[in-house]
């Protein structure tokens with residue numbers, strides 16, 4: 001049997017979750033001596049001096065409410081090295097078998113054969129993945145057979161999580177997780193042509209995926225259909241050319257551009273290439289100042305694609321933070337250089353394009369960069385010193401930053417309310433359908449270590465409520481009438497008509513915005529496949545006690561690859577809860 005286990009904070013417990021928690025308590029410790037379900041979080045040792053050396057910026061209150069942090073769960077069972085939000089209303093979180101036992105045990109009789117055990121035949125009874133209910137905090141263990149350490153992923157057209165690579169026996173594996181019911185991982189061994197450890201996966205306009213790079217894999221390849229094996233890959237010399245002695249070019253930043261070409265950033269260089277044949281179409285200027293990719297882990301996003309004035313876009317990519325090139329070497333000598341403070345923006349399709357540089361209020365490495373439903377960016381997690389790698393960072397940055405891409409340079413960053421949980425290496429975050437942000441993971445140790453370390457392994461999960469959900473804006477917040485959401489999705493170029501209510505003052509068309517967000521797969525500070533489109537509103541009218549709004553969906557999959565998107569309706573910048581809408585040919 002597979003139970004639902006919950007040890008949520010009492011005030012958040014709902015009746016169902018309470019029953020689940022009681023069930024979990026009853027189940028732990030039964031059946032053949034194997035403990036199943038959530039294990040207790042071991043006592044954490046008191047914070048060390050290094051732990052208390054944290055960066056908290058003064059909150060910029062001029063913009064009003066600066067957000068709010070809540071604990072969603074004291075123990076998710078696994079530390080969320082990888083995180084994605086599925087369309088069935090749950091998040092999936094997973095770590096790696098390399099860090100050893102997690103705090104979630106698999107159901108009795110369902111252990112994994114550990115291919116690396118010595119002597120052979122040893123069993124691993126830890127769950128390394130969980131399905132996390134972000135409304136109740138309940139967790140369900142999932143069973144991963146092969147090591148997912150530093151792997152990659154993306155959603156297919158049906159919302160299936162297709163997940164690639166990892167370490168050792170997992171390096172060529174493709175895994176699929178169905179977004180419904182009580183599904184579990186289905187694994188396809190030896191599927192990839194090259195090993196993909198620290199690779200980036202990108203969905204293409206035709207719905208296929210490329211997997212780019214990975215340790216000693218200077219190439220990309222297509223993920224074959226389920227059950228088929230891939231034998232071919234296409235070389236990408238840039239990946240070889242940008243490999244420093246400590247790499248600094250893993251988990252490359254990959255973005256699908258509106259032309260259907262692919263932007264690839266590795267270390268400090270970037271190109272645009274044609275994913276059909278690997279042909280390099282353009283090399284962009286170097287982004288000076290240091291390294292931006294693992295282990296110098298900076299952040300990057302494709303800025304929102306604004307379709308309100310038509311589809312002839314000038315897409316822009318942003319790259320922020322990272323570390324000096326020698327940071328990893330210094331880490332080995334117990335030294336932690338300052339993280340990079342700069343942010344570069346470039347339009348990769350523009351001939352002669354240059355990086356436009358701006359500065360964050362504080363340097364950041366291993367941060368996450370999420371696109372919020374409004375089109376602003378949220379920069380969170382990470383550290384002000386050091387780089388990726390076990391125990392190679394100091395000065396966790398607890399202050400999230402809001403980045404407004406449309407404001408003038410120098411006025412784009414706003415310091416928001418800080419968390420009090422350091423989350424550096426192996427932490428993650430995700431935009432939830434309710435427009436809040438799930439923040440999880442963080443493990444700078446080689447195992448689940450809670451004492452005797454500067455930064456205990458983080459199994460707590462937080463929710464950050466951004467400024468646009470300020471208490472005084474509650475009445476303004478629109479609510480989409482779910483009955484109006486097209487059950488079969490929309491085709492490219494269709495009009496999308498939704499009805500919504502708003503309890504605030506009368507809403508006019510000028511107050512409105514409609515955005516659609518591709519839910520990413522986030523790990524190591526990069527949200528693979530993240531993109532947000534701002535749709536053109538073509539009709540708006542009050543209808544009884546509701547409003548009816550029609551938006552123009554993108555006409556082609558180069559703008560938005562097929563799949564499920566979170567569609568938000570915004571009134572005066574306050575987003576609704578999203579509706580999941582599929583866009584397909």
Ligand SMILES: *[C@@H]1O[C@H](CO)[C@@H](O)[C@H](O)[C@H]1NC(C)=O
Nearest residue numbers: 445446447448449451452453
């Ligand atoms: C972390 O935990 C593992 C497994 O219990 C242990 O072997 C290792 O020594 C611990 N590391 C530290 C720094 O305490």
